[in-house]
Amino acid sequence: RDVLDKLLRDERAAAGPELPHTPEPAAKRPPRGGATRQVRVAGMDGLMVRFAKCCSPVHGDPLLGIITRGRGVSVHQRDCPSLSQEALAPERFVDVEWAEDYRKQRPVTLMIEAPDMQSLVRLIGMLEGEEKVRITAGRVIARNRRYTQHLTLLVKDSKQLKHLLQRLNKEPGVQAERTLDAG
Numbered sequence: 114r115d116v117l118d119k120l121l122r123d124e125r126a127a128a129g130p131e132l133p134h135t136p137e138p139a140a141k142r143p144p145r146g147g148a149t150r151q152v153r154v155a156g157m158d159g160l161m162v163r164f165a166k167c168c169s170p171v172h173g174d175p176l177l178g179i180i181t182r183g184r185g186v187s188v189h190q191r192d193c194p195s196l197s198q199e200a201l202a203p204e205r206f207v208d209v210e211w212a213e214d215y216r217k218q219r220p221v222t223l224m225i226e227a228p229d230m231q232s233l234v235r236l237i238g239m240l241e242g243e244e245k246v247r248i249t250a251g252r253v254i255a256r257n258r259r260y261t262q263h264l265t266l267l268v269k270d271s272k273q274l275k276h277l278l279q280r281l282n283k284e285p286g287v288q289a290e291r292t293l294d295a296g
Contacts, residue, residue: 151215154178154186155208161185162209164219168193168293171219173271178209194293218267220249221274221291225262228286230255233262236281240266244277263292 154160161184168190170176175191188209189196227233233253240246250265268274274291281289 151212151217152176152188152209153212155210157186157207163187165189165193165195167195169220169222171221171268171271171274172211172215172217176209176211178207180205180207190293192293216269218247218269220265221268222263222265223278223281223289224292225264225281225287225289227260227262227284228258230260232284232287233260236284236287237262237264239280240264240277244280246277 152162154162162178163185164170165187170188170190176188177191177193177196178186178188179196181187186207186209225233225236227236230253237248237251241248247267248264249267252263254261254263268277278289278291281287
């Protein structure tokens with residue numbers, strides 16, 4: 114849009130005096146994409162912005178944007194596995210940072226391994242009850258006397274996520290980590 118505006122201004126200036134026209138409406142419709150007010154894209158305004166589902170960045174994670182075809186800027190964590198697998202032209206990368214007033218919770222997926230099902234149930238109770246975390250999805254896989262719980266939960270930032278992982282990993286026989294899908 115900025116490039117088109119500049120080209121039109123240059124073309125109008127070359128054409129001579131401007132004819133009277135109706136002014137543009139003062140309030141433009143905001144671009145689609147839930148991430149627009151949550152992050153700032155370096156040097157660009159009014160872009161459609163969306164969070165990548167492959168890595169689900171949370172506030173505090175270092176970010177990198179990819180200019181997509183027809184979808185604006187896709188915001189990833191800088192260490193997202195999808196970024197290393199794609200043969201992307203460097204000119205499509207753009208710096209992105211969190212907005213200072215960002216306060217929205219973001220989904221993150223954890224993989225929690227435990228020695229038994231009772232441990233998983235107790236951990237879910239601890240997350241919801243003591244830590245006041247909202248769980249939005251989950252599934253359990255039982256294999257070789259180990260239970261793996263994939264939980265999607267809402268966190269406010271990377272500090273809260275780090276705290277939750279530390280708390281989960283203090284439990285006997287439990288291993289918890291954040292998962293980053295490769296697409």
